[in-house]
Amino acid sequence: MPKPNRKDSILDAALACITEVGADATTIEMIRERSGASIGSLYHHFGNKERILASLYFEGLRRYAERLDVNLAAAAQATECISALVTSYIDWVVENPDWARFILHSRGRIEAGEMGEQLKTINREHYVRLQTRLQTYREQGCFRDLPPECFASIIIGPAHDMARNWLAGRLSKNLVEYREMLAETAWLAVRATPDQPPQ
Template identity: 55%
Template sequence: MARPSRKDDILQAALACFSESGVDATTIEMIRDRSGASIGSLYHHYGNKERIIGALYLTGVGQYAALLDAGIEEGMSAEACVKLFVTCYVDWVAANPDWARFILHSRGRVEAGEVGEALREANREQGRRIAGLLSEHRRAGAFKELAAELFNSVVIGPSQDYARNWLAGRTKVGLIDCRDQLAQIAWESVKA
């Protein structure tokens, strides 16, 4: 397995600092100390704390997108597609709770920051891939008539809400233990 790059080391150090101290209280010096990077290296790779926040956010959502892309197979049924969206999300959150917590709490800041347009473009691209995957199933009448924005919210909304509560320690049942049930709920909510 390849050693993480200096950029990865900085992002992981930032995530640890954000998790321990909060995003606002974390300083560049704390990230530098935690990562072992020189201040020059840190500024060379990211420039400032806001760009670190943006890069960490984009990397995390990119990991979910990659997990989803890896699970997509030619000719998947509508049910399998919908369930894949949920199971990939649950799997990623369960495997990366600190990162997921950061993403859930930092979206507005990232959207308003320097990488906001990059985030919007990544979301548009992911949306196009998902729409393409679902288009044949939509034409075949596999889904209820729902606006695309509503469809996405109905599919992932319950999982996001449960994940948020699980990440906050407000659930008795583990997120991964609810994975298949959340996927089934999503499918039942949108199937024709």
């Protein structure tokens, strides 16, 4: 396994600090001490604490999107694509609970910060990739006639809510145990109904 570079080490340290004391209480000095980086190196890579937080957020999104893209590329049917959207998210959350918790709780902060425009761009590009991947199935009439702005929320909304509850310790079972049920529910919610046959 390759040795983490200095930038990754700083992000890992930042996530550990945030997990222990929260984003507000985490300081540059705490991150520096935990990562073993010099102040000069830390400011060279990021500039300030808010940029560290934004970079941590973006890196989490990138890793999740990377997993999702691989799973979507392997999907050969509309139902498999919808399943991949749900299961990729659940699997990533279960494998990265601290990162997932940070992302779920920090979106507003990043959006309002100096790197908010970059977040909008990342989200827009992600949305376009998903729409492009699903377009063929949409043209084939595999999906219900739903408002485009509702489509993703209907698919991922229940899994997102369950993930929040699991991360907060409000579920008696591991989130992964709901994986297949949530994927099936998402497909049933968006598939073309009998009175709306494929075109």
